[in-house]
Amino acid sequence: MGDPLDDMRRLGRFCLLAFGVSWLCWGGAVLAPGAAPVLKGLGGFGPAVAALVLVRRRPAERRALLRRLVQWRIPLRVYLLALVLPVAGIVLALVLTRALTGAGAILPQHMPPWVPLLVFGYVLVFSVAGEELGWRGLALPLLLARLGPVAASLSLGVVWAAWHAPLFLLPGDFHGAIPPLLFGAQVVASSLVYTHLHRTAGGSLIPAHLFHAVFNSAVGLFPLLPQVRGGDVTALAVAVGLLCLLAFWLALVMRRRAA
Template sequence: MSSGDLRSIVVFTALAFALAWLVALPLWLGDGLAVSWFPLIAIAMMMTPAVAALVVVFFVERPQHKARTLGLGPLRPAGRLIGYAVLGIFVSIALVLVALPVGALLGVYPADFVNFSGFQQVLDEQVGAEGMAEIPIPIGALIVVQLATLPTAAFINLIPALGEELGWRGWLLPKLMPLGTVPALLIMGVIWGLWHAPLILLGYNYPDAPGWLGLAAMVGMCIPVGAVFGWLRLRSGSVWPAALAHAAFNGAGATYLTFAKAGEHVDTTQATILGWSGWIVPLVLVVVLLAAGQFASVKHPPAEN
């Protein structure tokens, strides 16, 4: 790695972190996650890695092919790009879902895969609040519809997810690859996880854990999941499959509420994709991909002037 690349990485990381804290500052000065406009702040924070990457590319490095440096192009061969985009969407959803039976088998996720009592309880509360008699659709059918619509989240959440991926996997990961695949993936995961600190330390994702434990868990999750996103970026030659995978991942995150047992507490430091039991499958997947040499970057077609 050249001294110029190292300087760019330091500038990018410092800027992404500083902007994230700046955007989240109103939460710290106000009521934390209870602030009514928290969703807007969270979305704005997701854009900070993209801003940092754009600043570095346009004002620090100034490469000739800026879109390619960010992973935005080229968009060909289209078949490869579309294939990895579709794969990314469904792999992300699968990782979120498979974490639930794994957690149940390990005794850390209170599952109800038969009667869906937790989901039924939520429905009953909603029906009662709206003064309805009951929902005339079987709960099983509702869950099938919910699962079937999960891939649409990849497109609904794409812009915020791209805000992160443009920085993390679009620009930063290729810059780290000269260090070696495993070191690059580990550093990438640690940086990505720690960047979430402004929200995690307020209780986001891990509301029952002390701040240090929540942040450590977030880093633990970001390493294997970020490596999967990194594989999509490197093998497709584009940031778009990773962005769609990230968007689908975020959209599927709340499905653990659908399959939880009514009245039981879910500890996200242990269960769901956020907890240690949820990292097992993505970690195994990453090991298999590494063993198969699947993190080698593809060759781009010649750049057009």
């Protein structure tokens, strides 16, 4: 186990770098709309860049971090959880919303079967790959070494939610149509799910990447967000509520196992 003070300093440097790279790019996107698509994409790689900078002079740690990107020998149930849970949760939320309101679509619009795969691949490469190497690759292990899994998850969740803040200012970005508090609750609650995947997979980063990419893809494909429901946030609120219930249950499980 490393020095606690050194770990916290590294975590602080990681956050400064991740926020600095991302917010600089996203701020540029606000000021230069013509370059917004490129700058927005580059900003998403702030956490990964920060992680790689911090391990650049630690060869053993760098190799271990990168090895976790291809650590595929993990329980099958973890793969299934990462791939199925996001879609199942969103479908359940849409079914409950229909039952509560009597209105609203449940399934995505008809599309060729290759479209979801294309969306998943795009999200994985150009969005998720820039985040998880930092959040779950570097930051989470540092926090887990000093805090219990619940406190580590909640702390990282708050930081992760705050990192997204400039995206709410980008014209045309989907974040602008989502209530910030609802978005923050979703990020903090999902952080407990990521920690559960991380621990049950022995630190492998594959489940986190899969879960993140499936979740983001499903949110975009299914009729969940307010902008595709005439501004109605009911479905999103139900989905976040279900996620919070799952997070609460996982927190109880983590505390019981740590006792």
